[in-house]
Amino acid sequence: MTAIEALVRPNILQLQAYSSARDEFSGQEGIFLDANENPYGTLNRYPDPHQRALKAKIAAIKETKPENVFIGNGSDEIFDLVFRIFCRPGQDKALTFSPTYGMYRVCAGVNQVELLQLPLDRSFQIDMEQTFAYLDSPDIKLIIICSPNNPTGNLIRRSDIIHILDHFKGMVLVDEAYIDFSGTGSMIHLIDTYDRLIVSQTCSKARGLASCRVGMAFSGNEVIALMNKVKLPYNVSGPNQKAVLEALEDSENYQQNLELLTKERERLKKRLEGMSVIKKVYPSRANFLLVEVEDADMLYRDLASRGIVTRNRSKQVSNCLRISVGTPAENDALTDALKNMS
Ligand SMILES: Cc1ncc(COP(=O)(O)O)c(C=O)c1O
The missing domain is CATH 3.90.1150.10 (Aspartate Aminotransferase, domain 1)
Known part of the structure; x- marks a missing residue:
């Protein structure tokens, strides 16, 4: 069992992913009688469940590999998936720093996971002294850090995030929804160093595509494969994949x-x-x-x-x-x- 597998909920490890018609035949040409689609119309076909074109484009922009990219129906889907993959309902806990984005609490609640919320200090930074005590808690499976943080608007000190990555043995999700506005670089490049790191970003803010509901997660191959296994097969609609792909061309x-x-x-x-x-x-x-x-x-x-x-x-x-x-x-x-x- 790998270190990541040891953190995964047993039912998710055992889960056999759904194999869609588009998984079993992914060619572009042919007479398609495999997915019970309607042969008439312009939006009649199921979209690419793996969003290959979009992932290739995003990987190029973010200077990473397509196999390190997951596309969610907004980053909110990504948060829900991370709870579903790593936190056992009624047993495991997660930790975040408040005030912060409210969906972490909602996703924790939906998944019946207790979310501990440590208060940020007066400068809205993580109180590391208070946090140390939680880093070796075996119940805590996930730490979520929002940087720049919503609603406070500040970046969380990078050295504190690195300290958490170095000392905490569970998953660390860094939500970078607003990173483009920050004038600083992303932590995406650290996914090669820390296989327990997930960085999420979104097309809803700086890219101006909130209506398309496209969020991105960047992580090691193992975590991305787990997310692909658990997501709904066609989680991002065809028109939305196309609209985002076109918009991303216009840098x-x-x-x-x-x-x-x-x-x-x-x-x-x-x-x-x-x-x-x-x-x-x-x-x-x-x-x-x-x-x-x-x-x-x-x-x-x-x-x-x-x-x-x-x-x-x-x-x-x-x-x-x-x-x-x-x-x-x-x-x-x-x-x-x-x-x-x-
Ligand atoms: C910190 C943060 N993360 C994620 C989101 C949601 O992003 P998405 O539209 O990709 O679901 C928001 C939305 O306001 C946010 O403030």
Whole structure:
């Protein structure tokens, strides 16, 4: 048994993956009478269950190999799969650092896995002293780290993530949904060093393709093979695979968009910082700003009544709103509305 297999739920190890019609014959030409499809129409055929073209493109962009890439129906599918593969319901635990992205808790709950949430420190970094005690707990199978973190917007110190990878014997998932906005490199290259590392990214943020629901996981061959075994056969629709593939060809548009959004983030931050209704704007390495105000519930309602919808995160960080960076006109509409309130 390999070190990874020792971490996998026994039912998943024993599972025989579904073999779809497109698995058994993957050629492009022929008369296809194998999948009970309708012979008429333009969307009548099942898509490639292995998303080969998309994986090849993503692997080239991320400078890794297609066999180290998994494509999920959004990264949310990836989180669910990681719990399903590695955490036994009612027995194993997972650990994350709060405040953080809410879907980790939901995926843990759906899979009946207790999720321990250690509070980040005052700079929204991992409190390593507090964390040490958990690193050799045999019950904890998975640690999830979100960097840049949602909703705080900061990067988690890389040396702390490496320390966790060096000392924790379970799986480590680093969620890099916002990494493109961060101005720093990904941890993808570390999958060659740490076979227990899974890095997830998404096409929903910097790539502007949230509607397509395409998330990516990068890991060693063994983990990727497990994810392929457990996923639903046709987890990413044909039109979505095609749309993402086409969009990924246009790297110029992506670069321009990224530059515009990161510039706008800093412009919006400066404008917000000068306003009397704003107490603090946290630095951000993502495409949103966490903003502390006097009364977040009230401000949220006021803005919503003017048609400006923000995210009230006061339950996670006291009196804080999370504000996505919009177009220059949208950001101006926000700051104009806030001016009228002061
Ligand atoms: C940290 C983080 N990870 C993942 C996601 C979800 O990404 P996807 O659209 O790929 O499911 C979000 C969405 O807001 C997020 O904030």
